[in-house]
Amino acid sequence: MYQAVYTGKLSGNGVFTKRCQKYFEDKYGFKKALLTTSCTDALEMCAILCNVGPGDEVIVPSYTFVSSALAFVRQGCKIIFADSMESNPNIDADKLEALITPRTKVIVPVHYAGVACDMDKIMDIANKHNLLVVEDAAQAIDSYYKGRPLGTIGHLSAFSFHETKNIISGEGGMLGINDERFIRRSEIIWEKGTNRSEFFRGEVNKYGWCDTGSSFLPSEVVSAFLWAQLESMQQIQDKRKLLWNQYFAGLQSLAATGKIRLPQIPGYATNNAHMFYLVCRNLEERTGLIKYLKEHNVLSVFHYLSLHKSEYYTSNYTEIPDLPYCDMYADCLVRMPMFYELTLEQVDYIVGLIKEYFNKI
Numbered sequence: 574m575y576q577a578v579y580t581g582k583l584s585g586n587g588v589f590t591k592r593c594q595k596y597f598e599d600k601y602g603f604k605k606a607l608l609t610t611s612c613t614d615a616l617e618m619c620a621i622l623c624n625v626g627p628g629d630e631v632i633v634p635s636y637t638f639v640s641s642a643l644a645f646v647r648q649g650c651k652i653i654f655a656d657s658m659e660s661n662p663n664i665d666a667d668k669l670e671a672l673i674t675p676r677t678k679v680i681v682p683v684h685y686a687g688v689a690c691d692m693d694k695i696m697d698i699a700n701k702h703n704l705l706v707v708e709d710a711a712q713a714i715d716s717y718y719k720g721r722p723l724g725t726i727g728h729l730s731a732f733s734f735h736e737t738k739n740i741i742s743g744e745g746g747m748l749g750i751n752d753e754r755f756i757r758r759s760e761i762i763w764e765k766g767t768n769r770s771e772f773f774r775g776e777v778n779k780y781g782w783c784d785t786g787s788s789f790l791p792s793e794v795v796s797a798f799l800w801a802q803l804e805s806m807q808q809i810q811d812k813r814k815l816l817w818n819q820y821f822a823g824l825q826s827l828a829a830t831g832k833i834r835l836p837q838i839p840g841y842a843t844n845n846a847h848m849f850y851l852v853c854r855n856l857e858e859r860t861g862l863i864k865y866l867k868e869h870n871v872l873s874v875f876h877y878l879s880l881h882k883s884e885y886y887t888s889n890y891t892e893i894p895d896l897p898y899c900d901m902y903a904d905c906l907v908r909m910p911m912f913y914e915l916t917l918e919q920v921d922y923i924v925g926l927i928k929e930y931f932n933k934i
């Protein structure tokens with residue numbers, strides 16, 4: 574960061590931005606990577622690039638963060654919410670085709686907890702119906718589907734470097750482009766609708782307004798922070814996996830009683846240890862667990878509320894779908910502390926408390 578400050582070049586698209594983007598392109602194989610100020614921004618860029626608008630439908634899981642849907646709502650699209658799988662909060666690819674209509678344009682699989690959706694099935698359906706696929710890979714950095722990096726399979730993808738993620742820059746994100754058709758326009762949308770990137774590369778002798786867009790690029794201060802994280806990526810990932818495995822092993826005996834369910838990683842997916850969650854049998858037991866842990870100074874948190882039941886959706890849409898597995902995860906899933914500085918001893922302490930709570934009920 575000091576280096577970014579001392580060069581005096583603090584605005585976007587400088588040395589550190591380019592260095593981070595090249596790192597991601599080389600390591601994961603994106604045709605192009607563009608840093609953004611958040612994953613929400615990257616999703617908004619995706620929605621613009623998909624060229625969708627009023628009358629178009631976009632399929633999004635209901636168990637996700639608002640931004641996965643909101644980016645497309647801002648373009649005027651209608652959101653069709655899909656259910657999760659029973660075994661895993663990800664979108665149920667087997668139920669996707671039933672949601673497709675002649676107006677469907679995009680599918681947005683969200684790799685919950687960094688665990689891959691069944692991308693072969695999703696891409697087959699998309700290709701069959703001529704749809705675009707935008708991977709919401711907010712939580713999925715350095716995670717894979719059948720050996721392929723998440724975010725490189727769909728036409729476009731969006732990552733988050735928000736402080737809650739594995740690799741962080743406070744706020745931050747990235748657009749991944751895997752279809753060459755989108756490269757030129759993405760740079761223009763990124764730079765306030767101008768072809769400034771081409772000008773900086775010396776490809777044109779002046780730049781101007783060519784398209785819609787916004788100021789989606791981060792400052793060099795943010796990119797320099799991100800670069801420092803990338804330099805420690807292996808160390809960060811190794812530590813998180815160690816912590817995740819300690820939780821998983823420690824809770825096996827409790828899971829065997831049927832009182833809780835542990836995350837299941839499908840054979841086609843890897844685990845980037847973004848999150849350690851468990852699934853309680855019902856809302857009451859989850860509420861009690863969160864309270865019990867809080868009494869012992871441990872902060873555990875539930876996650877998404879079903880978007881199809883949100884104030885926004887229910888006041889703008891008349892048909893509210895029935896999505897039982899989404900509702901089940903909204904009521905029963907709870908996330909345990911997971912951050913780099915956490916120690917194995919602290920994980921053991923938390924595991925002990927979880928067992929204590931469930932022994933009492």
Ligand SMILES: Cc1ncc(COP(=O)(O)O)c(C=O)c1O
Pocket residue numbers: 611612613614637638640641683709711712732733734735745746
């Ligand atoms: C699945 C998903 N998509 C998008 C976002 C938005 O990310 P950001 O905060 O970087 O905009 C989040 C945030 O946690 C998320 O979980």
